[in-house]
Amino acid sequence: MLAHIAHAHGSPSSTLVLPAERLPASEEALAEALSDGVAWLAGHGLAAVTKIALVSVSEHPLFDLDYRFVQVIPGDPARFDFRGSCGHSVLSSVVVASRLGWIGRLAPEHRVRVRVLNNDDHVVCEVDECVRDRTTFTAHFLNHPAVPLGELLPFGETTTDLPFDDGAIRVSAVSVGNPYLFLSGHDLGVDTPEELFAAGQPLFRTMSAIRRSAARQYGYPVDGAFPKVAAVLPDGENGLAARAVSVPSWHPTLALTGAVCLGAARRIRGTIPFQLAGGETRRTASLRIRTAGGCTISDAAVSGHEQDSELSWVSVPEKAVSFTGAVTIDSFDPHALKEDSCLLST
Structure with missing residues (x-):
């Protein structure tokens, strides 16, 4: 399975971005798949990656992307926390989604609307600057209606x-x-x-x-x-x-x-x-x-x-993200639900 890594500056970990529709939805089956993926990362010098984002084009008319966050809890074996979110990983997911062609090419004043499935947060990622492999955002966390x-x-x-x-x-x-x-x-x-x-x-x-x-x-x-x-x-x-x-x-x-x-x-x-x-x-x-x-x-x-x-x-303004690259993680393949035909190589 083709996966992508991006790093939000100031975050303790880069984010591994995965196509949500290719992996199981239930926590038990997803944890099994991610365990194999985390083991692959450790075996390839990427054990420091402890944030995982599962992303898809949103079917909701008000959003561009659906996002689900998983925190890796290091250990032997590794464990996973599905309860919260990560704003840095939201921004990393937007950068990857743009490279995959799921949303438009990022440019200043472009706004990407993300629905966080973990807690139903609504995040608008507004592009301030986009230079080569680095994109700077203002992240807007919205409440509709106000709370x-x-x-x-x-x-x-x-x-x-x-x-x-x-x-x-x-x-x-x-x-x-x-x-x-x-x-x-x-x-x-x-x-x-x-x-x-x-x-x-x-x-x-x-x-x-x-x-x-x-x-x-x-x-x-x-x-x-x-x-x-x-x-x-x-x-x-x-x-x-x-x-x-x-x-x-x-x-x-x-x-x-x-x-x-x-x-x-x-x-x-x-x-x-x-x-x-x-x-x-x-x-x-x-x-x-x-x-x-x-x-x-x-x-x-x-x-x-x-x-x-x-x-x-x-x-929160001036949040920068750098695209790191793409990796093919074969250990995800036994857990995959459909072919990678919709993904673009970078």
Whole structure:
């Protein structure tokens, strides 16, 4: 089976993009097929690829592509988490789909509409620049209709005291793009962005334990990838410093869905990001997010007043994707459902 690899800059892993119609739909059969594919990757020097996107031309009249994300959980054997999404992989899928001719050739101001099957997110990928093998996007995560801010709080409160291995800690659970836990760096014993970025395994283990505790609250497997967890601190005017746990180590920057969720959380009165980013006085400005790997901007559109406020969309600009290449993965062939005749070689 012909597969393609693209890398979104700032992501901890490149994305393996596969044709959805060629692989089983059920999680059990798909996991069996992907296990063989991941073993092939490991045998060909591509074990670092831990993100998989299954993509097809959408049959829905409002969308161009349907997208399904699978997170590889490294181990022996490898496992798979089908629950969440990955914004970086959405953008990588758009780049590959264009090369396959499933959508038009990418060019500035071209907008590609993606339906995320994992969680029914609607993502518009707007092309800002396209040069050779590199495409830069603004990603727009849309809510139609707009969603009341209170419905973005899975635990029903802006902050919750979450028990974990070492006691309890105050968290803000917010779900936009993916479910996230936001923690104050101060509560973790770090008081500056530099301390946060330099922190090592003790902080990683603490945040991982907090994530596992929250997974139990969500009813998710404790050894999966969701919910995500990130620590934040104030970082100048309209800014937050952030550091997140990924699979299986620190995230080099912040997931695109993390930037989306953090931008939304900052607009919800009472959350930890709202408090640390300046509270009400800075609530409507675009949020600048600094990580150890660079900075990004998150801009959330909220309408209404007080208890009636609703989230319409969140946008994150300047997300670059580089096309890596095509590979033929023979181990997928026994699981394939139909011929590769619709695929174009690149």
